[in-house]
Amino acid sequence: MLTVRPDTSLDPELLAAIVREQGTPTYVYDARILDAGVRRWIEAVGDPSHICYAVKANYNLGVLARLASHGIGFEASTVGEMARTLAAGVQAGRIVLGGVPKPAEAVAEGVRRGLDLVVLQAQHEVEAAVRAGDSLEGPPARVGLRVRPGIRAGAHPSLETGRADAKFGFGPAEIPATWAALAGAKGVEPTTLAFHLGSGLDSFEPYEGAIDVLLGLVQELASAGHRVRELDLGGGLGVAYGGTGTDLEPADLVRIVRERLEGTDLAVRYEPGRSIAARAGTLVTRVLYRRERDGHPALVCDGEFTDFGRYSLYGAQHRIEPLEGTLEGSDTVEVLGPTCESGDKLGTDRPLHGVRPGDLLAVRDVGAYGFVMASNYNARPRPAEILVDDEGWKVVRERETLEDLWRGETVD
Numbered sequence: 001m002l003t004v005r006p007d008t009s010l011d012p013e014l015l016a017a018i019v020r021e022q023g024t025p026t027y028v029y030d031a032r033i034l035d036a037g038v039r040r041w042i043e044a045v046g047d048p049s050h051i052c053y054a055v056k057a058n059y060n061l062g063v064l065a066r067l068a069s070h071g072i073g074f075e076a077s078t079v080g081e082m083a084r085t086l087a088a089g090v091q092a093g094r095i096v097l098g099g100v101p102k103p104a105e106a107v108a109e110g111v112r113r114g115l116d117l118v119v120l121q122a123q124h125e126v127e128a129a130v131r132a133g134d135s136l137e138g139p140p141a142r143v144g145l146r147v148r149p150g151i152r153a154g155a156h157p158s159l160e161t162g163r164a165d166a167k168f169g170f171g172p173a174e175i176p177a178t179w180a181a182l183a184g185a186k187g188v189e190p191t192t193l194a195f196h197l198g199s200g201l202d203s204f205e206p207y208e209g210a211i212d213v214l215l216g217l218v219q220e221l222a223s224a225g226h227r228v229r230e231l232d233l234g235g236g237l238g239v240a241y242g243g244t245g246t247d248l249e250p251a252d253l254v255r256i257v258r259e260r261l262e263g264t265d266l267a268v269r270y271e272p273g274r275s276i277a278a279r280a281g282t283l284v285t286r287v288l289y290r291r292e293r294d295g296h297p298a299l300v301c302d303g304e305f306t307d308f309g310r311y312s313l314y315g316a317q318h319r320i321e322p323l324e325g326t327l328e329g330s331d332t333v334e335v336l337g338p339t340c341e342s343g344d345k346l347g348t349d350r351p352l353h354g355v356r357p358g359d360l361l362a363v364r365d366v367g368a369y370g371f372v373m374a375s376n377y378n379a380r381p382r383p384a385e386i387l388v389d390d391e392g393w394k395v396v397r398e399r400e401t402l403e404d405l406w407r408g409e410t411v412d
């Protein structure tokens with residue numbers, strides 16, 4: 001494991017210049033850090049088509065197009081994510097419709113579109129795939145089954161998805177009959193067993209246990225005459241947001257997986273999101289004022305939990321750094337947003353004592369599950385998104401206008 005690499009290329013001067021033009025709060029992504037994130041995976045895995053970036057982590061079209069230039073695949077969990085990925089210029093044959101709960105129409109759409117793979121995780125999805133496959137004229141649609149391996153991932157409870165009590169996937173005992181039903185259908189071809197254990201894992205151990213569950217199923221299916229061609233291991237690698245821990249390395253995961261699968265001819269697919277996008281993003285916010293709260297100083301900023309919700313949702317403590325001025329003393333402050341909720345925080349216990357009203361703060365490592373989770377609560381337009389590369393920077397999503405806030409509504 002390597003120690004944390006801070007995203008030094010998004011330097012304070014550049015960020016300050018961007019928000020002088022674009023205002024705050026603004027998300028800024030560094031394309032070179034996105035590139036580095038993908039390359040780490042390609043070096044570890046080899047074939048880029050076995051890496052399917054989880055679109056939900058950051059689906060800005062500019063980001064998707066940059067990632068697509070590396071030849072990787074994409075995992076979309078909804079028809080909306082699939083449409084965005086297609087809009088970014090990615091061919092349908094490079095997209096997986098992932099194993100998250102979906103309506104029957106979404107499954108049918110995935111089957112009809114000729115995606116690389118459609119992962120099914122409930123009985124109504126299996127029935128929808130079989131029905132849609134029946135009316136296909138070309139080759140059968142490749143489908144997979146998501147397994148709920150009953151493994152605790154050690155992540156935040158809201159982000160654990162492979163536990164026995166999770167809502168996702170089929171229990172191992174349900175797999176043989178479900179696979180057999182798919183194998184007997186004319187328009188679909190079952191190829192893949194999948195899991196996704198959770199997001200933000202800080203050890204590889206859960207993967208080992210879950211792979212063993214899948215291997216048991218591969219054997220059981222083989223003894224009934226069915227061949228599994230591929231395992232899809234989902235995403236999950238965590239990022240040490242606070243700046244002091246370590247990031248899990250794709251190469252270490254791949255080594256463990258290869259050891260586990262030695263002697264089999266199974267292909268392996270990975271669906272990383274956070275580990276590719278998180279470190280590429282910074283949210284720049286301006287301090288509105290400073291307030292003493294029962295002796296605890298707080299900075300109230302113009303960026304709030306509706307712009308960046310990871311502290312409020314998961315207690316995630318991201319690095320928060322001043323863009324201007326110097327830090328004085330070691331006293332810590334809370335960093336708050338302006339909404340009418342006391343839980344509206346960007347972070348706590350930050351050594352930002354010298355920061356004054358009007359100063360800019362950089363919330364780091366927000367490239368994954370940042371803007372995509374933003375909302376318009378309090379009727380606030382969502383922030384602009386900027387992409388920086390060697391050529392300079394460009395707006396890849398304009399800040400919303402006030403009119404955007406009521407588009408489609410009517411007073412009649």
Ligand SMILES: Cc1ncc(COP(=O)(O)O)c(C=O)c1O
Nearest residue numbers: 054196199235236271272273274
């Ligand atoms: C099915 C699936 N695959 C991949 C991912 C990506 O996970 P991560 O961003 O932790 O790598 C998710 C995230 O929730 C998911 O649900």
